[in-house]
Amino acid sequence: xxxxxxxxxxxxxxxxxxxxxxxxxxxxxxxxxxxxxxxxxxxxxxxxxxxxxxxxxxxxxxxxxxxxxxxxxxxxxxxxxxxxxxxxxxxxxxxxxxxxxxxxxxxxxxxxxxxxxxxxxxxxxxxxxxxxxxxxxxxxxxxxxxxxxxxxxxxxxxxxxxxxxxxxxxxxxxxxxxxxxxxxxxxxxxxxxxxxxxxxxxxxxxxxxxxxxxxxxxxxxxxxxxxxxxxxxxxxxxxxxxxxxxxxxxxxxxxxxxxxxxxxxxxx
Numbered sequence: 001x002x003x004x005x006x007x008x009x010x011x012x013x014x015x016x017x018x019x020x021x022x023x024x025x026x027x028x029x030x031x032x033x034x035x036x037x038x039x040x041x042x043x044x045x046x047x048x049x050x051x052x053x054x055x056x057x058x059x060x061x062x063x064x065x066x067x068x069x070x071x072x073x074x075x076x077x078x079x080x081x082x083x084x085x086x087x088x089x090x091x092x093x094x095x096x097x098x099x100x101x102x103x104x105x106x107x108x109x110x111x112x113x114x115x116x117x118x119x120x121x122x123x124x125x126x127x128x129x130x131x132x133x134x135x136x137x138x139x140x141x142x143x144x145x146x147x148x149x150x151x152x153x154x155x156x157x158x159x160x161x162x163x164x165x166x167x168x169x170x171x172x173x174x175x176x177x178x179x180x181x182x183x184x185x186x187x188x189x190x191x192x193x194x195x196x197x198x199x200x201x202x203x204x205x206x207x208x209x210x211x212x213x214x215x216x217x218x219x220x221x222x223x224x225x226x227x228x229x230x231x232x233x234x235x236x237x238x239x240x241x242x243x244x245x246x247x248x249x250x251x252x253x254x255x256x257x258x259x260x261x262x263x264x265x266x267x268x
Contacts, residue, residue: 010196011235017191024192030099031188035206038092038180043209050212050219053149060215061143061150068154068169068254075159082156082165089172096176096184103191110183111239124244127232131225132249138224142217149215152261153253166254174246181207181226182233182242200230 019027035041053063071081100110107113115121142148156162181203189199204226211222229242 010200018193019191027188027192031185034095034099034180034184038095039177039206039210043206043212046210046212046219050215053213053215059146060148061146064150064152065213066152066155068156068166070155070157079159079161079165082161083168086165086168086172089169089176093172093176093179096179100184100187105187109237110179110187111233111237112179112183115240120238120240121244123238124241125248127229127241127245128248128252131228131245132252135221135225135249138221139217142215142221145217147215148217149213151214151218153250153257154255156258158258162258163255167251170247170250170254173250174243177207178229178239178242178246182230183239186230186234196234200227200234203230 032040049065053060053065056063070078071085072078097107097110097112101107139148139151143150154162154166156166185203185206186199189202190196194202204223207226207229208219208221208223212219229245233239233242
């Protein structure tokens with residue numbers, strides 16, 4: 001109980017340096033632009049997707065949404081477009097790192113120093129198990145309750161580059177999301193004087209918003225994931241474990257889905 005109570009209580013932080021009105025305005029403009037380029041716009045698009053799915057005559061559970069899909073009919077062009085999508089996500093993450101670095105928060109400060117196996121990989125694997133297994137149960141329950149679409153993590157054709165591209169997508173997703181949605185947003189909100197709990201909730205709600213295309217279950221599940229990941233970063237200042245955990249979760253989802261689809265009864 002003591003561990004849980006300590007985890008729920010926000011970590012102590014020195015008060016943020018007060019910003020003058022011009023600095024606050026500039027920071028809000030920066031945050032708005034970054035979100036409109038990246039996951040904020042994705043969140044708005046996901047809300048429209050959920051509304052469209054809700055208005056469709058078929059129940060949500062009978063509708064399917066795919067995450068990794070072919071992007072061209074020609075194999076070489078499909079591969080090129082897949083790689084461009086990966087580069088775009090990596091660029092989003094790099095943008096967050098760069099903006100923080102320019103304002104005095106270098107990679108090591110936000111938890112992206114030289115990674116270590118015991119320090120980063122093992123905790124990341126533990127977080128992946130903590131989130132991934134209950135997350136699968138939560139998804140199946142939400143779908144059975146009719147508040148989630150059927151999610152197909154990957155429907156890429158069985159070509160030679162499918163597995164490495166799925167791994168690259170997992171790495172790019174994790175890097176972009178954890179840098180921007182955790183390190184960047186929480187750091188910027190701290191600078192604006194937000195409390196640790198307030199910035200944590202904003203980060204988690206942002207993460208949930210751009211997963212609403214999967215249904216309410218996907219949104220709520222990712223809010224919970226955001227609360228766990230955000231608090232972990234607030235307490236440890238380590239981002240690599242979150243990147244590792246997220247990459248493992250996505251890799252297992254992408255590759256495992258195609259390996260198990262049609263072979264197990266519980267997987268839609």
